[in-house]
Amino acid sequence: MLEIKPEFFKLSNGIQVVFLPSDAFVAHMGVMIHGGSRFEKENEEGLAHFLEHCIFKGTKKRKAFDIFSDLDSVGGELNAYTNKEEICVHASFRKNHFEIASELLGDIVQNANFPEEEIQKEKEVVLDEIISYMDSPSERIFDDFESHIFKGNSLGYNILGTKKTVNSFTRDDLLSYVDRHFTPGNMVISFVGGVSVGQLKTFLERDFGGLDRAAKEKYSASLLRFEPFQIKERKANFQTHTLIGGRAPSYNDSGKRGMTLLTNVLGGPALNSRLTLSIREKYGYAYNIEANYTAYSDVGFWSVYMGTDKKYLKKAISLIYDELNLICEKNLTSKELEQAKEQLKGHIALSLDSNMEMMFSLAKSLMIHGRVDTMEEVYSQVDAITLSELEIIAGRNFAKNNLAELIYQF
Numbered sequence: 001m002l003e004i005k006p007e008f009f010k011l012s013n014g015i016q017v018v019f020l021p022s023d024a025f026v027a028h029m030g031v032m033i034h035g036g037s038r039f040e041k042e043n044e045e046g047l048a049h050f051l052e053h054c055i056f057k058g059t060k061k062r063k064a065f066d067i068f069s070d071l072d073s074v075g076g077e078l079n080a081y082t083n084k085e086e087i088c089v090h091a092s093f094r095k096n097h098f099e100i101a102s103e104l105l106g107d108i109v110q111n112a113n114f115p116e117e118e119i120q121k122e123k124e125v126v127l128d129e130i131i132s133y134m135d136s137p138s139e140r141i142f143d144d145f146e147s148h149i150f151k152g153n154s155l156g157y158n159i160l161g162t163k164k165t166v167n168s169f170t171r172d173d174l175l176s177y178v179d180r181h182f183t184p185g186n187m188v189i190s191f192v193g194g195v196s197v198g199q200l201k202t203f204l205e206r207d208f209g210g211l212d213r214a215a216k217e218k219y220s221a222s223l224l225r226f227e228p229f230q231i232k233e234r235k236a237n238f239q240t241h242t243l244i245g246g247r248a249p250s251y252n253d254s255g256k257r258g259m260t261l262l263t264n265v266l267g268g269p270a271l272n273s274r275l276t277l278s279i280r281e282k283y284g285y286a287y288n289i290e291a292n293y294t295a296y297s298d299v300g301f302w303s304v305y306m307g308t309d310k311k312y313l314k315k316a317i318s319l320i321y322d323e324l325n326l327i328c329e330k331n332l333t334s335k336e337l338e339q340a341k342e343q344l345k346g347h348i349a350l351s352l353d354s355n356m357e358m359m360f361s362l363a364k365s366l367m368i369h370g371r372v373d374t375m376e377e378v379y380s381q382v383d384a385i386t387l388s389e390l391e392i393i394a395g396r397n398f399a400k401n402n403l404a405e406l407i408y409q410f
Contacts, residue, residue, distance in 0.1 A: 003375050004352075006362055007197055011209045014184040018362045019200055020192045026073050027193025029101055030090035031109050031208075032363040035181030037159045038084045038296070041219050043168070044177075045154075046161010049082040050126055051174050055089065056080070057118035059111040062338060064118060067363045070104050071097075071283045076105070082159055085296060086367065087181075092356060095194045099203055106207030109182060114174045123166055127386040130160050137236045137408045138307055139289070145243045145406045148231065149301050152224040172320055190363035223299060230405045240310045241408040244320055245303030248397055251295035251368060258393045259293055265332070265340050266323060267291025269347065273325050275304065283319070284310040297368060302397060310409060317405075324398045331391050341382050348378060 006020040037048045056078070057064045071078050076093030088110060091101045133139055143158045168175075191200060191206065199383045217364035249255040267275040267290045279289045286308040293302040308316050327355065352358050365372045374379075396402070 004335050004358070005374075008366070008371055008372075009197075009201065011184070011205055013209055013211055015187050015204075015208055015211070016366055017189045017191070017200070017204060018366045019190075019197060020358060020362060021197075022192050022194055022355055023399045024192075024194065024355055025094060025242075026092060026355070027095040027098055027101075027191070027195065028090065028359040029098075029105060029191045029193070030088050030191070030363055031105055032086050032088045032188045032190065032360075032367055033109075033323045034085065034183055034186045034367055035087050035177070036083050036085040037157050038154045039181065039218050039220070040154055041323055043165060044173070045157045045165045045178055046159070047165070047169060047173060048087055049159050049161060050122070050166060050169055051177055052080045053122045053126055054114050054119055054174055055108055056113045057106045057122065058113055060113055061111070061212040061290050062107060062108075065117075067104070067108065074100060074367075083157065083168060084155060086364070088274060088360065088363070090356075090359070098193065098195050098199070102203045102207045106204075109187075110208070110211050112174075112178065114171045116171055119169070119171055119174070123169070123399060126160065126166050130163060130166070133160060137241050138305075141241045141406060142245055142303070142305070144233075144376060145245070145404070146301065147305060148229055148406065149226065149245075149247060149404065150223070150299075153221045154219070155223075155296065155299070176336060177352075179202050179213060180218075182211075183215050184211055185215050187211075188363045188367045190359045190366070192362070199340055214304070228402060228404050232407045232409060234409060236408040236410040238410070239307050240309070240313050240410070242306045242313070242317060243406045244301045244317070244403055245301060246397060246402050246404055248293055248300035249295065249393075250298050250300050252297060253295075255389070255393050256295055256300075257381050259295075259300070259302065259397065261340050261344050261382070261385055261393060262327065262390060262398075263291045263293040264344055264347065265336075266327065267304055268343075269349045270343060274326075275320065278323060279306065279319050283312075283315070285309075285316040287321070293389050313407075313409075321400065324400070324403075328381040328394045328398050331387055331394065334387065336392070337385070339385055341385065345379050345382055348382075349375075 005019050033160045040047050054066050074097045078091050080089045098101040152285040249259050267273045275289045279285050286306050291304045
């Protein structure tokens with residue numbers, strides 16, 4: 001087994017750092033902030049994502065052009081993303097340009113000043129992104145489903161926000177969000193690349209060690225009781241889109257690995273998943289059929305997505321429920337369980353085959369768990385999954401009276 005052996009240390013101000021040495025010519029560095037969209041207050045829907053856009057628009061010493069040019073001019077790439085629980089600003093570059101990347105990321109994270117004229121221009125960009133997203137029912141249905149699953153909670157917010165909220169954002173809103181979330185105790189720096197740990201400590205201390213924002217209390221709305229629903233809406237153009245699912249274990253729940261395995265068996269990326277073999281291969285009812293499971297710190301959700309011709313909709317939905325009932329009532333055999341474990345371990349290995357994905361994974365693991373499991377520990381957790389555990393997980397999450405259904409039709 002190829003084992004990963006990252007190193008850990010803290011900067012003088014408490015920022016956690018995880019470092020994985022690599023012989024690769026390209027290095028990857030990310031600054032992950034525990035401040036995604038679920039921490040937005042009322043009337044802030046979309047603010048974290050808007051901040052991610054605006055954070056590149058200027059600092060106390062750089063204009064937007066300089067931010068993009070400094071790394072681009074040496075062939076590097078600068079980017080960012082926002083999800084429900086974190087914002088990440090990251091860069092990829094030839095390892096000999098590490099000093100440039102570290103100083104640039106440090107400047108952006110600490111000194112973004114959000115020029116008024118840039119804010120107004122970026123609003124138009126984000127509004128266009130919202131329009132584009134609304135024109136794609138296969139994407140939009142996932143966010144609408146989550147808004148129903150987590151109704152009354154900021155986890156149900158659309159990460160992009162709404163036209164109304166985006167138009168309302170001000171420079172003060174952005175500065176306030178930075179002040180609340182961009183604090184040393186709320187950050188992790190992850191680096192995968194070929195530099196020495198001594199170099200890394202020296203430059204990160206220089207570029208990030210001066211950040212001294214005080215910790216602030218996070219906004220967190222309570223989760224309401226989940227009420228199953230069946231909703232049909234006319235939001236499709238050429239085919240129907242269906243999501244069936246419900247709430248699921250959090251990433252701190254002991255059932256997380258079992259839920260991941262069952263979702264994988266049901267409709268994971270492999271061509272031999274049950275839903276693919278039935279709905280796509282046997283009957284030809286759908287080109288896109290998949291099962292997904294997303295875990296957050298205190299809750300999760302799972303879903304089956306399908307896009308199909310409306311004439312096959314009822315038959316295909318019936319087949320989905322047949323497969324869910326089969327897992328609940330029959331469970332896996334011992335042989336199927338062992339095969340599913342090997343498949344899951346293979347998918348975990350493939351997901352970490354990219355150094356960039358490894359950088360993200362290390363940062364997130366350190367942020368949410370305060371540690372990084374070795375591959376041996378991860379595989380041991382998978383091997384420890386039992387048939388009785390899967391029976392409980394399936395009964396709790398796949399039973400029909402616990403399921404929600406959202407259909408886009410035309």
